[in-house]
Amino acid sequence: MIRAAGLSKRYGRRPAVVDLAFSVEAGQVCALLGPNGAGKTSTMRMLVGLSTPDTGTAELLGDKVALGAPALHRAGVLIDGPAFVPHLSGLRNLRLLWSAAGHHWPPPALDDALDLAGLGPAIDRRAKSYSMGMKQRLMLAQALMRDPDVLILDEPANGLDPAEVRALREHLTTRAAGGAAVLVSSHQLAEVQQLATHVVVMNHGHLVDAGPLDRLTGAADDAYRIEVDDTAGAANALRPLTGVTTVTAHDDAITVTAPGVPSRDLVQALVTAGVGVTSVNRADRSLEDAFLTMTRGDDDHAAR
Numbered sequence: 617m618i619r620a621a622g623l624s625k626r627y628g629r630r631p632a633v634v635d636l637a638f639s640v641e642a643g644q645v646c647a648l649l650g651p652n653g654a655g656k657t658s659t660m661r662m663l664v665g666l667s668t669p670d671t672g673t674a675e676l677l678g679d680k681v682a683l684g685a686p687a688l689h690r691a692g693v694l695i696d697g698p699a700f701v702p703h704l705s706g707l708r709n710l711r712l713l714w715s716a717a718g719h720h721w722p723p724p725a726l727d728d729a730l731d732l733a734g735l736g737p738a739i740d741r742r743a744k745s746y747s748m749g750m751k752q753r754l755m756l757a758q759a760l761m762r763d764p765d766v767l768i769l770d771e772p773a774n775g776l777d778p779a780e781v782r783a784l785r786e787h788l789t790t791r792a793a794g795g796a797a798v799l800v801s802s803h804q805l806a807e808v809q810q811l812a813t814h815v816v817v818m819n820h821g822h823l824v825d826a827g828p829l830d831r832l833t834g835a836a837d838d839a840y841r842i843e844v845d846d847t848a849g850a851a852n853a854l855r856p857l858t859g860v861t862t863v864t865a866h867d868d869a870i871t872v873t874a875p876g877v878p879s880r881d882l883v884q885a886l887v888t889a890g891v892g893v894t895s896v897n898r899a900d901r902s903l904e905d906a907f908l909t910m911t912r913g914d915d916d917h918a919a920r
């Protein structure tokens with residue numbers, strides 16, 4: 617349903633996306649991940665015809681994408697805007713965007729989209745009076761009101777509070793269960809782990825890995841969950857160890873990713889540092905661990 621085939625894009629001499637290939641099928645929620653500047657927005661812009669690839673092809677619903685392509689009528693898009701007319705109400709803005717594409721008002725999923733936007737009576741207030749979160753929710757409403765078969769959303773949870781993020785997650789999951797293909801970019805890896813069925817990881821414009829979320833986060837030979845009496849002390853003791861790539865502290869345990877390091881070496885380092893160890897088990901890697909391992913060495917661009 618969404619396909620990037622050998623997509624490349626340069627800005628001047630600087631490559632932003634390099635020979636990128638992946639696809640998102642009906643029923644999938646795919647998270648597009650990468651450090652700042654990895655090329656996520658540039659990729660999404662090409663996928664919806666907002667910019668032209670230097671090489672390669674973007675396809676939606678089996679059609680090659682270009683500005684005005686019919687498939688775009690079946691796509692809900694949230695990338696850099698849209699710019700709302702400030703003196704018109706939220707609802708008038710939605711109407712304008714819908715009618716500009718030559719459709720008859722109202723769009724098929726308007727009630728659902730307004731429900732999710734949760735603007736209540738404020739939908740009739742001028743858009744210029746909206747807070748950042750309200751604007752973001754109005755943008756989501758314009759993407760969702762057309763009952764799209766394909767959704768391409770750049771950081772849709774920006775500016776939303778936890779309850780709104782949860783409502784968005786449920787909405788997107790329902791859309792995918794109904795047969796839509798959903799592509800979202802995000803820096804909120806814990807949130808992505810609850811939402812995505814598939815993940816595409818980019819770094820410096822290149823594809824790093826793509827596949828089902830389970831494969832990226834599944835039980836790994838190199839990940840341990842260690843119950844300790846001092847998680848901060850444990851993290852401090854293990855982070856400097858050779859071979860340890862990530863340490864994540866939880867309430868009463870830490871998760872450690874340490875390829876090639878036997879667990880006894882980790883325990884010994886903890887005991888030497890005076891940290892009490894209760895148990896050591898193989899762990900599922902968190903998406904955060906998997907992501908940081910894949911994009912390691914890129915500290916300047918750490919995931920937010």
Ligand SMILES: Nc1ncnc2c1ncn2[C@@H]1O[C@H](COP(=O)(O)OP(=O)(O)OP(=O)(O)O)[C@@H](O)[C@H]1O
Pocket residue numbers: 627631632650651652653654655656657658659
């Ligand atoms: N219009 C543009 N002109 C010049 N360079 C650009 C333009 N858009 C993006 N870039 C550059 O292309 C690279 C990829 O940017 P892009 O916005 O696609 O990354 P991103 O992964 O979406 O980043 P972020 O997570 O910070 O939004 C960056 O180096 C960026 O500075």
